[in-house]
Amino acid sequence: MVDTDRPWQAYYGANIRPVLDQATYRNIPDMIHSVAETYGKAKAFTCVLPNGMNGTLTFKQIDEMSDAMAVYLREIAGLSVGDRVAVQLPNCLGFPIAAFGILKAGCVLVNVNPMYTSEEMAKQFEDAEPHVLITIDMFADKVVEATRGHPIPNVIVTRVAEFFPAMPRGIVGLVQKYWDKVLKPIEVPHVRLPAALNAGREHIKNDRIEAEKYSQEVTLDDIAVLQYTGGTTGVAKGAMLTHGNLIMNMEQAMELLAGDMQKGEEVILTALPLYHIFAFTVNMLSFYWLGARNILIPNPRPLSNLKRAFENYKITWMSGVNTLFNGLNNEIWFRHSPPKHMKFAGAGGMALQAAVAERWREVAGCDVLQGYGLTETSPVLTFEPLGKAREGTIGIPVPSTEVACFDEHGQKLGIGEVGEIAARGPQIMKGYWKKPEETDNVMIDDWFLTGDIGVMDEDGYFRIVDRKKDMVVVSGFNVYPNDVEDVIATHPGVLEVAVIGVPDNSSGEAVKAFIVLSDKTLKQDDIRSFCKDHLTSYKVPKRVVFRDELPKSNVGKILRKDLRAEEMAQIAAE
Amino acid sequence: MVDEFTQTLLGIMVAVIMLGMGASLTPRDFYLALRRPYGLFIGVVSQYGIMPFLGFLLALFLVVHEKIALGILLMACVPGGQKSSIFTYFSKGNLALSVLMTVTSTVSGVVLIPLILTIYAAALDIEIPREDIVKVLFVLLVPVAIGMSVRRLNANVGATIEFFGSILGVLFIVFIAVTWIPQNWQFLLNTTSATYTAAIGLGLVGITIGYFFAKSLRLHPRNARTVALETGIQNGPLAIAIIVFTFPPEQQQAIMAVPALYSLFIVIVSTCVTFVFRRANTAAEQKMPDSLL
Numbered sequence: 001m002v003d004t005d006r007p008w009q010a011y012y013g014a015n016i017r018p019v020l021d022q023a024t025y026r027n028i029p030d031m032i033h034s035v036a037e038t039y040g041k042a043k044a045f046t047c048v049l050p051n052g053m054n055g056t057l058t059f060k061q062i063d064e065m066s067d068a069m070a071v072y073l074r075e076i077a078g079l080s081v082g083d084r085v086a087v088q089l090p091n092c093l094g095f096p097i098a099a100f101g102i103l104k105a106g107c108v109l110v111n112v113n114p115m116y117t118s119e120e121m122a123k124q125f126e127d128a129e130p131h132v133l134i135t136i137d138m139f140a141d142k143v144v145e146a147t148r149g150h151p152i153p154n155v156i157v158t159r160v161a162e163f164f165p166a167m168p169r170g171i172v173g174l175v176q177k178y179w180d181k182v183l184k185p186i187e188v189p190h191v192r193l194p195a196a197l198n199a200g201r202e203h204i205k206n207d208r209i210e211a212e213k214y215s216q217e218v219t220l221d222d223i224a225v226l227q228y229t230g231g232t233t234g235v236a237k238g239a240m241l242t243h244g245n246l247i248m249n250m251e252q253a254m255e256l257l258a259g260d261m262q263k264g265e266e267v268i269l270t271a272l273p274l275y276h277i278f279a280f281t282v283n284m285l286s287f288y289w290l291g292a293r294n295i296l297i298p299n300p301r302p303l304s305n306l307k308r309a310f311e312n313y314k315i316t317w318m319s320g321v322n323t324l325f326n327g328l329n330n331e332i333w334f335r336h337s338p339p340k341h342m343k344f345a346g347a348g349g350m351a352l353q354a355a356v357a358e359r360w361r362e363v364a365g366c367d368v369l370q371g372y373g374l375t376e377t378s379p380v381l382t383f384e385p386l387g388k389a390r391e392g393t394i395g396i397p398v399p400s401t402e403v404a405c406f407d408e409h410g411q412k413l414g415i416g417e418v419g420e421i422a423a424r425g426p427q428i429m430k431g432y433w434k435k436p437e438e439t440d441n442v443m444i445d446d447w448f449l450t451g452d453i454g455v456m457d458e459d460g461y462f463r464i465v466d467r468k469k470d471m472v473v474v475s476g477f478n479v480y481p482n483d484v485e486d487v488i489a490t491h492p493g494v495l496e497v498a499v500i501g502v503p504d505n506s507s508g509e510a511v512k513a514f515i516v517l518s519d520k521t522l523k524q525d526d527i528r529s530f531c532k533d534h535l536t537s538y539k540v541p542k543r544v545v546f547r548d549e550l551p552k553s554n555v556g557k558i559l560r561k562d563l564r565a566e567e568m569a570q571i572a573a574e
Numbered sequence: 575m576v577d578e579f580t581q582t583l584l585g586i587m588v589a590v591i592m593l594g595m596g597a598s599l600t601p602r603d604f605y606l607a608l609r610r611p612y613g614l615f616i617g618v619v620s621q622y623g624i625m626p627f628l629g630f631l632l633a634l635f636l637v638v639h640e641k642i643a644l645g646i647l648l649m650a651c652v653p654g655g656q657k658s659s660i661f662t663y664f665s666k667g668n669l670a671l672s673v674l675m676t677v678t679s680t681v682s683g684v685v686l687i688p689l690i691l692t693i694y695a696a697a698l699d700i701e702i703p704r705e706d707i708v709k710v711l712f713v714l715l716v717p718v719a720i721g722m723s724v725r726r727l728n729a730n731v732g733a734t735i736e737f738f739g740s741i742l743g744v745l746f747i748v749f750i751a752v753t754w755i756p757q758n759w760q761f762l763l764n765t766t767s768a769t770y771t772a773a774i775g776l777g778l779v780g781i782t783i784g785y786f787f788a789k790s791l792r793l794h795p796r797n798a799r800t801v802a803l804e805t806g807i808q809n810g811p812l813a814i815a816i817i818v819f820t821f822p823p824e825q826q827q828a829i830m831a832v833p834a835l836y837s838l839f840i841v842i843v844s845t846c847v848t849f850v851f852r853r854a855n856t857a858a859e860q861k862m863p864d865s866l867l
Contacts (some may be wrong), residue, residue: 052736332669
């Protein structure tokens with residue numbers, strides 16, 4: 001029985017339920033605890049450094065340590081339900097302990113990018129008002145300045161090799177301190193993570209506290225995470241994601257993989273940062289729930305940092321962004337010995353270029369399937385079903401989710417009509433933190449407007465045409481930079497490309513391409529004539545410039561807005 | 575001359591260095607070496623074709639004592655060392671190819687080193703203890719194998735051994751500088767400039783020829799740099815271990831002259847070459863994604 005409003009359900013196959021029941025768990029702590037009961041001594045998280053040194057914690061250990069963390073936050077730091085705790089960590093064993101501990105305490109987790117400058121941190125702290133900051137020794141020198149506006153009384157500090165065996169932990173510490181010189185003195189009062197956990201354990205033992213009691217009052221509708229995003233308007237704001245949002249999205253993402261992923265048997269690679277919503281929900285929550293072993297990579301740059309992880313573990317799944325897959329495709333060691341056990345890879349965060357996906361299939365010998373979503377949607381909205389991927393699409397909506405295109409008057413459009421993609425489902429955020437007017441801007445009743453322009457085909461597969469604000473209008477014709485980038489990216493001499501619109505006297509706007517070449521002998525005209533073979537003339541870039549690199553975000557997304565700002569500054573200067 | 579204590583210490587150091595080398599390898603590296611005969615071919619030609627022949631020419635045309643000549647020949651015939659990977663990394667070369675060439679030359683060395691040494695020694699009319707050399711080579715492959723299995727069993731222990739192995743690789747040079755040099759100071763003053771020419775030339779000319787050899791095969795510049803460094807940089811500790819364990823103590827001083835001096839000078843030579851390579855490195859480089867963290 002196919003719902004005419006939801007044609008995609010025909011592609012779910014027998015294993016996938018079109019509608020998921022209410023969340024299986026009371027809240028995230030309930031899930032964490034019951035999964036730990038099932039998998040007990042199996043390995044849950046392994047942090048792997050570039051030289052192969054590693055540390056591992058089991059499900060049981062993670063559960064026990066996050067209990068101690070929760071007790072520390074409630075009893076010693078004195079927090080109550082709903083208080084915010086900032087976590088500013090790269091991927092390391094401290095991350096799941098901190099994140100799970102905060103949620104078990106009934107507090108709200110605020111993910112902070114470790115690479116942020118102290119000004120960026122300060123802005124986020126002033127908005128989220130966290131009471132506790134959990135950070136890493138490498139970046140703790142920024143705390144003094146970052147907490148001037150909003151003081152944070154409690155700072156907990158961990159390190160990258162925390163919970164490693166003593167010898168590698170010591171070596172890593174010495175190398176970081178004396179060779180890399182990345183450890184600067186920490187000038188704020190702080191407590192080390194193991195000491196905080198021990199203090200929590202003392203309370204559990206002496207006062208017979210059960211961490212479970214904290215989360216008993218937490219419902220699915222309570223906020224679990226404040227996830228900051230530029231959103232569609234560019235103003236940084238915290239998306240309020242509830243326990244229900246995250247649990248449902250975790251189940252939705254896994255439902256589509258049902259049958260392809262085995263409980264308790266997968267080994268997954270997390271090279272994307274966990275503070276990013278994609279890795280947070282899909283890698284950390286979903287695969288913990290599945291009982292998978294999660295290989296955490298603190299710093300995937302340079303990509304050779306991943307070599308040992310690929311050599312030493314039988315990775316069966318990994319997530320990445322276009323830039324990561326493109327980079328691995330170009331790494332010699334990866335091409336020589338691609339992972340043998342990988343079933344497929346998942347891409348998100350930005351559009352996966354068809355040329356990159358194609359090359360990945362050749363190099364790695366497995367599919368890379370693209371998912372689509374936003375911070376505000378926890379994040380997964382659509383996913384390409386295994387074996388039924390369609391080139392150029394972002395796949396079909398996950399179960400219990402409706403996706404449709406809307407025109408500018410807020411009217412739902414039909415098949416083949418281009419409009420703004422909107423979605424409704426259990427994963428849509430509660431709203432923006434302390435910014436109701438921003439929330440109103442993106443919601444039409446219970447539909448969330450994504451700011452992406454797209455179109456649905458007759459089978460319910462969606463295709464993103466472009467970001468609303470990235471569209472270029474050349475003499476009245478709409479040009480979507482993705483279309484042009486996709487073509488240029490297929491040129492064998494091109495490594496990376498970004499396309500933006502620039503003001504133009506004759507056409508209003510003109511298409512301009514920024515290209516990083518792998519074949520430096522190419523000329524502007526080569527690119528233009530290549531485009532002419534593949535694109536309508538108004539889409540062919542009027543201007544082509546070659547660069548050594550392109551501006552990118554912290555997760556490797558190419559930042560068109562930076563290129564635009566550069567362009568504008570130049571015009572203003574002239 | 576080296577005293578017995580120094581000799582034992584040298585032996586232990588070389589064993590740990592080889593252990594560390596093993597811990598940096600996986601069976602997959604060998605599998606890849608076999609699957610890519612082209613790389614294998616380049617490795618064998620540069621390591622056991624170019625270098626021994628260069629050593630032979632140096633020993634033939636430089637006016638040196640027979641024992642010094644033997645040292646030149648030995649140094650020229652040992653496989654590539656681990657230090658080549660470090661310099662390859664800083665020269666923005668191809669690390670995978672560097673590892674592959676080191677693996678290939680180390681393992682095939684058990685057969686090829688004695689064979690080639692015999693040929694050139696005969697040509698130079700020098701006597702060598704062939705069986706003893708084979709024995710030492712075999713003995714030194716044992717820690718390599720142990721290192722590999724240790725890493726397989728426990729990645730942390732493997733990485734720790736590798737870490738100490740590479741530190742020892744550096745300490746070894748310091749050790750030579752502070753023990754062997756003072757103990758043989760008089761000898762070093764008396765020896766001719768030909769000895770120094772051989773010690774420096776072996777590395778410098780080896781790298782140069784390696785580079786043009788790779789160029790003649792039309793290799794990518796990145797790979798050409800790798801082959802160049804891999805050709806010129808030899809496993810100094812291994813050469814010294816062979817000498818310490820196979821020759822009587824009274825002969826060791828002269829035989830060890832070139833290997834010891836080579837080990838010191840190659841660091842300087844490779845550093846200079848790395849600077850040249852980095853400057854030449856402009857186009858066609860693989861770029862890492864800029865920001866993933």
